[in-house]
Amino acid sequence: MSKPIYVLSGPNLNLLGVREPEIYGKATLDDVRKLCEQRAAALGRTVVFHQSNHEGQLIDWVQEARTEASALVINPAAYGHTSIALLDALKMLDIPIVECHLSNPAAREAFRRETYVSLAATGLVSGFGAQSYVLAIEAAAGQSA
Template identity: 50%
Template sequence: MKPVVFILNGPNLNLLGLREPAVYGSATLADVEARARTVGEGLGLEIETRQSNHEGDLVDWIQEARTAAQGVVLNAGAYSHTSIAIVDAIRAAGVPVIEVHISNIHARERFRHHSYVSAVAAGVIVGCGIDGYEFALQALARRITPLELETISV
């Protein structure tokens, strides 16, 4: 059975491709999800994608990951900068979470510079566009199914 990874997207990410394409690009959420499934398959992962504009849904899904997934890729959107509830859910879940932001939050408005999620994430990827999801899956695959090192004889 393949390890399961949840890809969770927060508020307004359902508008990818329409909302501020100069910032977020032209790819839609469906494009991101399809690419993630392809990348995940290549890494031996089963990918489950979800999106909600509601903080409580994200909290519920992170809690669900505790027993249903081996890792989470999380783009909490604006909730990254405001949600202690999401932070608490990540702490309780006990699975690695890689935080992803399509844009470089540090080059944007000042209120976006701080992410509460970053403090509890296993890794943070910002400003790489939708490639960030692929990078996050690669990082999780290494954490979930560590490569065995070959013993080199001399």
């Protein structure tokens, strides 16, 4: 069996469904996790799903993914715009990295239009709400062994 796809979500994503639902949708993070698990299972894959509001914890999971994951899906949230440390950790991976966003950052405030994560990502999925994660799982599964 192949290694799992790691799915990491950054700060404030634990509040999905209540935080600005007009931007991020009404799906909860648990709904997103279930969608990821279902899509991965349909593709013969599994996921390891984590969320943290703490930058260091996300970096620890990225480092773990180096040896334990077949691919990484990451929604860095605001850390995408601020964390060079997260970028440095991602640059150590030799597995596919799919950056994922619920909203379309390019259509939002100027400070959201670029992320450090994009400098290390294999590809980007954004703007489809919870479905962004499902599409990212598909892309990650298609890029990894």
